[in-house]
Amino acid sequence: MVVAANGYKAQKEAFVSNLTGGTVWEINTVTLVAPTAVLLWSVLQSRQRFFVPYTPAACLTDFLLNCAAILFATTLYSSIPLALNLLLLTPAVLAYFTPAATPRHAKIKPPGAPKAQQTSPAGLSDPFPIKPFVTAYRGTMMVITCVAILAVDFRVFPRRFGKVENWGTSLMDLGVGSFVFSSGLVSARSALKERTGKMPSLSRRLITAARHSLPLLVLGFVRLYSVKGLDYAEHVTEYGVHWNFFFTLGLLPPFVALFQSLFSIIPSYAALALLLGIVYEAILGFTDLKAFILTAPRTDLLSKNREGIFSFFGYLAIFLAGQATGMYVLPREETLPKDASLSTQLRRSVLGKLVLWSVVWTSLFAFSTSYYGLVLSVSRRLANLPYFLWVAAFNCGQLALFCAIERFCFPNIRGTPDNETERQRRKEATSRILHAFNRNGLAVFLLANLLTGLVNLSLPTLSMGHLQAMAVLLAYIGLLAGVALILDSRNISIKL
Template sequence: MDPSYKARKEAFVSNLTGGSILEINIVTLVAPISVFLWSVLQSRLSFFTPYSAPALVIDFLLNVLAILFATTLYSSTPWTLNILLISPAILLLLSTTVPRLQQKAKPPRSADGKSLKNGGNSDDPLPIHPFLTTYRAAMMIVTCVAILAVDFRVFPRRFAKVENWGTSLMDLGVGSFVFSSGVVSARSVLKARKNSATKTPLWRRLTASTRHSVPLLVLGLIRLYSVKGLDYAEHVTEYGVHWNFFFTLGLLPPFVEIFDFLATLIPSYEMLALGIAVLYQVVLESTDLKSYILVSPRGPDLLSKNREGVFSFLGYLAIFLAGRAIGIRVIPRGNSPSRSAQQVRRSVLLSLGIETVAWLGLFVLNSTYALGYGANIPVSRRLANMPYVIWVAAFNNAQLFLFCLLETVFFPSVHRTLGGDGEKDRVSSSTSRIMSAFNKNGLAIFLVANLLTGAVNLAVPTLDVNTAQATGLLIGYAAVLTGVALGLDWANIKLVL
């Protein structure tokens, strides 16, 4: 890469201060609103059944391009895009009625003819929830879009990663990626609790988690040598000289197993997450660690060169545990002879609502003066400090609440009827095909997105293209990623990294 152009690229993503949390919330609201319109089309018109070519195009427009446009062309007027999406949904709601089959979904019955509606035995105590699939896929799409869009001028600098202090869309995306991984990791904990009679020793769990980490660490090494070998522009203060996000992801599983062992002493993962965040913040404030990470000269040792990645790992660990906490609450089917499916779903919504309010309250106390009682500590993704951890947890709980509410309102048969042969069809009909495909091979698609981002940056002078050219390239990139996701899904391939 030409040295002068490389310097321009690095300057383009350096020393940024971010934007407001309110604007970030408005921009990211496009994902739930797009799902709202998708849900109205499917629940009222069965528009995506069967999955025809027009259905694919509309699915792509709503769940992929809407997110891309919110962060680029409509970045200055996100409310306009939200109104354009929500208006047809409201018109359809007012002009159509709920199909009769949707109004009265019959519960499945067991072999002896008994209803499974209120707590009967169901096929899987840890079912697939469409709202979790949608949440994880939306997060993945935002992340994949942003990692390439950030290299173009059409992507506002206030959305790119902040240098030291502040909030931005990409800062939130990194934490949300880790949080969502924590949510789905709860399945392994719940399965282990179900088989508590044969609890696996800690050393075996550490060995298994380390094997799971190896592919991610290898990807981190490949990315490291690729960046150095190709003289690719890099933002050193993001994670350090050698560290990258794959190393953070790869080291999470074994450390999480250690803290999972501590969960026998502190049974609340929320408390574990807060405990790590608080202790880390205390050390930052009471020692020279904060200045060491932010302003100290880089020494010759590996720790000094990669101090951002090493110490921010503690914050990401807390975020992962916060995600696991909510996964444990919302994933189980939860039905029993004394508890109906509707009661379980109300409990899930209430739990998500309470968690959102609690994390939001903690964030206000941490990051503002809060009528003289707050600590007013600024958010720092580079440090992954306590306000950053709490912000990510509050945002993701709110997103989960919205997606869960949409599923509950528009596809009640998913949670009202438990188990049975038709459960797979009910889940499929209430989930976007594209969202399901992105969720199924999330990490593999993230890897493809990183490879495509590198290829585009090596082939195209992204700083010098105009808005129309940048938009065309980004739409093509999004289409390729969607095609890869759908292709893997069609072939029934699931690549677990």
């Protein structure tokens, strides 16, 4: 049995490995399914109010659009993602041009009831309101991540979507970076709040960062000992012998606290991120560090975990880029005049800024990889400059798409007369399932890792056919969605 288990482990390691990955265009087409599904959800909600009230039929439709569609995009439709996008886009167009549902009558206020607080958005009390398009972006990113970490163990999941060995682009490589970018995006909220007052001292910032880091580091050690104890299949070229993704996440907060001290010198997180990415790439190119990471023998603790230790600097740059994006995405948006020029909209509207920065990051990525530029190759293993720029460009583009969908389908969110009306409109413009995944994202991600290990230890995933694999994967993502919805319905937020 031990010999058979070791043989199965070696077979799985060979199966999961990916030498080249897929093209950026193919990955973008597959990931476009998430915004397209959200577009269909938004049209059904804005035109037909299909998800109010949230009936079992509405919940099932929500799951099929925002979970099952992503699963099918990365498995059965992986070779024809444009067809799946078309299948989602066609009913969205038809639903948009159907007569709108009659809105429910608002509750009549009794005589003498207090008037709304203000008629101007400037009078609304929450300076950082929850924005549906940010929830949709983070929720779909979490769904894709949870789907991929188990689906990669089945043959229905294309090998080109698995993490590459050294050079190239793949869906799972993009997912790891996007997770870090998304964490940086929401961390900007605390940075924005600190701007309104005096910045805490470095020691206080480090203590706060340590409180956030400790649970993640504990999870990292738990994963380390469970993987080694169960002899679970893993690739040392991913992070090293002992390192794992939880260690990377856990070390980000203290290093970000240190970089905040540089903010008085370079008052831009985007500039800090780009500077760090360039310096790290220069060190890779002009020293022996690249050769050490890729080819050195594993003789001591540093060499055994060199991928995780040195790629951390690339992930830190990605985190800072996400934080830079959050600095203009999270605050309440000012209302621009209807006759505002295009340049004014690009400079002052959230959608304009997202489009502008998408172009900036994409241009820098093209320059870093093109024949007439730096001629560099993307490497998730190194987390080098092209990888950092690719992740930043993709995530800004995704955010821009989700923001445009929100503006198109729910234009009345901005300019609400009072806090209660605003909260109600934002709630109705947000998928319940995506909100649930976003609310307890790290807890759901941990559960997904546990379920992935359980499935791999219980089932021969490599020998299962497509129909069996899809049944397991649908049950798996359905269970995750159910747990997330239950936690949300009971108003439980698990902070790790």
